[in-house]
Amino acid sequence: AQRVTQPEKLLSVFKGAPVELKCNYSYSGSPELFWYVQYSRQRLQLLLRHISRESIKGFTADLNKGETSFHLKKPFAQEEDSAMYYCALPGKGGKLIFGQGTELSVKP
Amino acid sequence: DAGVIQSPRHEVTEMGQEVTLRCKPISGHDYLFWYRQTMMRGLELLIYFNNNVPIDDSGMPEDRFSAKMPNASFSTLKIQPSEPRDSAVYFCASRDSGTGYTEAFFGQGTRLTVV
Numbered sequence: 001a002q003r004v005t006q007p008e009k010l011l012s013v014f015k016g017a018p019v020e021l022k023c024n025y026s027y028s029g030s031p032e033l034f035w036y037v038q039y040s041r042q043r044l045q046l047l048l049r050h051i052s053r054e055s056i057k058g059f060t061a062d063l064n065k066g067e068t069s070f071h072l073k074k075p076f077a078q079e080e081d082s083a084m085y086y087c088a089l090p091g092k093g094g095k096l097i098f099g100q101g102t103e104l105s106v107k108p
Numbered sequence: 109d110a111g112v113i114q115s116p117r118h119e120v121t122e123m124g125q126e127v128t129l130r131c132k133p134i135s136g137h138d139y140l141f142w143y144r145q146t147m148m149r150g151l152e153l154l155i156y157f158n159n160n161v162p163i164d165d166s167g168m169p170e171d172r173f174s175a176k177m178p179n180a181s182f183s184t185l186k187i188q189p190s191e192p193r194d195s196a197v198y199f200c201a202s203r204d205s206g207t208g209y210t211e212a213f214f215g216q217g218t219r220l221t222v223v
């Protein structure tokens with residue numbers, strides 16, 4: 001079954017520290033993975049998708065098929081990065097499956 | 109396009125009352141999703157439609173919940189009767205399968221409080 005696991009509900013770091021939000025997945029075949037971000041009381045919005053191999057707002061994520069992981073990383077966290085982050089992949093029938101989410105808190 | 113539009117943004121209702129949440133997807137999108145967000149369970153998929161047809165409603169918690177999509181530009185999620193445990197943020201999202209990406213676009217959400 002397709003599944004996304006984000007083991008950390010809350011991650012707290014200081015400004016300027018490196019950040020890694022973990023995401024592990026279960027999927028048959030080659031997955032298409034996403035990270036979504038939700039700033040306080042706003043809509044979820046796409047942060048990045050693995051097939052684009054892009055860096056958005058300093059964040060990157062590499063798909064590791066051996067470890068079935070898609071961790072989100074940023075070398076130097078900023079206070080404005082504080083938000084809820086969701087990892088997601090497509091499920092059967094065209095739906096999008098989300099992990100439980102990780103709340104990132106960046107302290108000054 | 110204004111994006112996915114949901115109404116109302118906030119709803120406070122008494123237990124036992126009927127609640128109707130509304131969603132207007134992005135024009136041309138053929139998939140529509142309803143999600144519920146809570147602290148305990150994160151983001152749960154309740155039901156989704158493809159070309160106005162419900163595809164999977166296995167996430168709907170119980171018979172008190174129902175959803176319709178009478179046309180390509182409108183969907184409703186109804187809770188009757190509502191209970192305090194239904195308090196959550198309900199998101200609608202839409203997607204265009206023709207783009208080749210599975211990215212979904214979300215509305216602002218409806219924050220439901222049942223007292």
